[in-house]
Amino acid sequence: MEWTAHPGHGPGSEILGPGNSGRRVVELGCGPGHNIAHLAAHQRVHATGVDLVGLQVRRARSHYSHIGSLTFAAGHALHYLQAAERPFDVIYSIFGAVGIVPPRLLLPAITDHLVPGGLLAFAVPHPRRNGRRAVTHDGPSRDSVLLPNQTRLSIARWEFDASRWAQHLRHAGLTMTGALDLSHPAQDGNPTTLLITARRL
Numbered sequence: 392m393e394w395t396a397h398p399g400h401g402p403g404s405e406i407l408g409p410g411n412s413g414r415r416v417v418e419l420g421c422g423p424g425h426n427i428a429h430l431a432a433h434q435r436v437h438a439t440g441v442d443l444v445g446l447q448v449r450r451a452r453s454h455y456s457h458i459g460s461l462t463f464a465a466g467h468a469l470h471y472l473q474a475a476e477r478p479f480d481v482i483y484s485i486f487g488a489v490g491i492v493p494p495r496l497l498l499p500a501i502t503d504h505l506v507p508g509g510l511l512a513f514a515v516p517h518p519r520r521n522g523r524r525a526v527t528h529d530g531p532s533r534d535s536v537l538l539p540n541q542t543r544l545s546i547a548r549w550e551f552d553a554s555r556w557a558q559h560l561r562h563a564g565l566t567m568t569g570a571l572d573l574s575h576p577a578q579d580g581n582p583t584t585l586l587i588t589a590r591r592l
């Protein structure tokens with residue numbers, strides 16, 4: 392399981408705790424599904440990958456439909472959570488919906504759909520990547536993402552540092568339990584990824 396864009400760097404699935412049989416896990420913004428498929432294949436969890444883009448979900452299903460405990464759903468992360476009938480033990484996002492969907496909307500929806508003590512983990516582009524300065528406000532910044540056809544799409548992204556994430560998490564009823572600055576050894580020394588864990592109170 393990869394939490395950064397650099398395979399082999401940073402922690403793995405241990406961040407999500409022991410793979411107890413029957414735990415319900417969802418990835419918000421699963422893309423082609425490699426990480427959620429890894430979890431479903433190596434731990435006996437009930438796993439769901441959600442992605443806004445139907446093409447990603449079709450790719451994920453075509454790769455991983457043989458894994459029995461794994462399902463994929465196309466849709467907005469927020470709408471998926473709002474429609475979920477049972478709470479999750481673990482909700483996570485890897486460069487996915489967390490940081491792209493307004494935190495004041497997504498974080499409370501995550502809290503509402505975690506069991507008490509349940510875990511949220513998310514990796515976002517580090518706010519100080521490439522020498523940037525972390526923002527000092529609660530609004531979004533402009534960023535861009537590379538689309539599969541190699542064009543760039545301008546997006547809004549919430550680029551908080553760990554202490555600002557902690558405030559937003561606390562406001563939503565979550566307690567931050569860890570914040571890791573991950574960097575790539577062969578790069579300029581700037582961190583590339585911020586990995587945060589939190590629990591529902």
Ligand SMILES: C[S@@+](CC[C@H](N)C(=O)[O-])C[C@H]1O[C@@H](n2cnc3c(N)ncnc32)[C@H](O)[C@@H]1O
Nearest residue numbers: 420421422442443444447467468485486487488
């Ligand atoms: C950079 S990809 C990461 C995919 C995957 N997490 C991984 O690490 O390979 C980000 C994904 O998040 C999805 N995404 C962005 N906003 C979303 C939202 N609001 N709801 C669901 N998925 C979303 C995008 O469609 C995209 O597939």
